[in-house]
Amino acid sequence: MxxxxxxxxxxxxxxxxxxxxxxxKAKTEKDDIMFGLGVFGIVGWSIAIPTxxxxxxxxxLDNRFPTGFSWTLTLLFAGILAGCFNAWHWVKEKSGEE
Structure with a gap:
């Protein structure tokens, strides 16, 4: 033209x-960026807190009841698994809403 x-x-x-x-276009991209940052934060905290x-x-438990294995390591891995499950569930739920 x-x-x-x-x-x-x-x-x-x-x-x-x-x-x-x-x-x-700017508003749409801003919303996408903010949503991405929000998801990043939620996923991080949902793994960090249970861990x-x-x-x-x-x-x-290690201080209170000494045993032959480490409760700290055992529950560290359990917390990581629980956190990852929480994060996966939350992301799956949010992606279904979109």
Missing amino acids: DKKKLSPEEKMKHKIQSDAAKKI LMGVAAGAY
């Missing part, structure tokens, strides 16, 4: 349409 042959009204109309399209709880419970 040659802008030199357009009337001032047509130039203004083209400019407004272009600006509106840019704003819509730290497992370590704390394991350290308590």
Whole structure:
């Protein structure tokens, strides 16, 4: 489209349409980025919290009831597995809503 042959009204109309399209695209991309950051945070915390709880419970059990194996390591892995399951379940649920 040659802008030199357009009337001032047509130039203004083209400019407004272009600006509106840019704003819509920017809003959509911003929402996608914010959703991605939110998912990243939720997944991280849903794994970190059970892992730290497992370590704390394991350290308590190791100090309170000495045994031949480490409760801390056992519950660390249990916390990681529980956290990964929580994260997987949450992501699966959210992706189903989209």
